[in-house]
Amino acid sequence: KDGEIKAILWHQGESDADGGGLEASYVERLAKMVAALRAELGLKAEDVPFIFGSLAELEGAPNYEVNRSFNRAVRSAVDRIPNSVRVEGSDLSCNEDKVHFSTRSLRTLGARYAAAYLALSGGAR
Numbered sequence: 001k002d003g004e005i006k007a008i009l010w011h012q013g014e015s016d017a018d019g020g021g022l023e024a025s026y027v028e029r030l031a032k033m034v035a036a037l038r039a040e041l042g043l044k045a046e047d048v049p050f051i052f053g054s055l056a057e058l059e060g061a062p063n064y065e066v067n068r069s070f071n072r073a074v075r076s077a078v079d080r081i082p083n084s085v086r087v088e089g090s091d092l093s094c095n096e097d098k099v100h101f102s103t104r105s106l107r108t109l110g111a112r113y114a115a116a117y118l119a120l121s122g123g124a125r
Contacts, residue, residue, distance in 0.1 A: 005043060007117050008034070010052040011089075011109075014099065017055060017063065017070035027073060031080040045082035049120040051113055052077065056105070057090040061098035085120055087112045 010030075016022040034050050037043075054074055055067040071090050078084050089112075092105035101109060 005048055007048060008050045009113055017066050019066045019069055023070050023073055027077045027080055030077055034081050050081050050084040051116050053087040053089045053109060055089060056092050056094050056101055058094045058098055085116045087116050
């Protein structure tokens with residue numbers, strides 16, 4: 001009510017990275033969700049970028065191949081979602097659980113999100 005939405009940040013996917021049906025329909029569902037969110041909030045796509053990230057691909061982790069497959073599918077989301085950009089996360093490291101990003105990687109990811117926002121918005125804050 002008293003603020004202004006400048007961008008939508010989205011980082012999700014582990015539960016949809018199943019190497020099957022959820023993964024296959026993810027980009028379509030994501031595009032619909034973004035369109036619905038923008039519509040519900042009265043946001044114009046050209047004014048409010050959608051910035052999303054890919055999953056970590058830690059070699060040797062149990063979910064390595066599934067995350068790689070999911071990230072390949074998600075790359076096409078920029079073609080389906082107006083004014084969007086994908087932030088790379090596949091090269092970052094994970095915690096000991098081999099699922100979630102490490103603290104250092106989260107900082108790197110945050111810097112990448114900020115750079116993507118500044119690039120899309122022409123440096124506007």
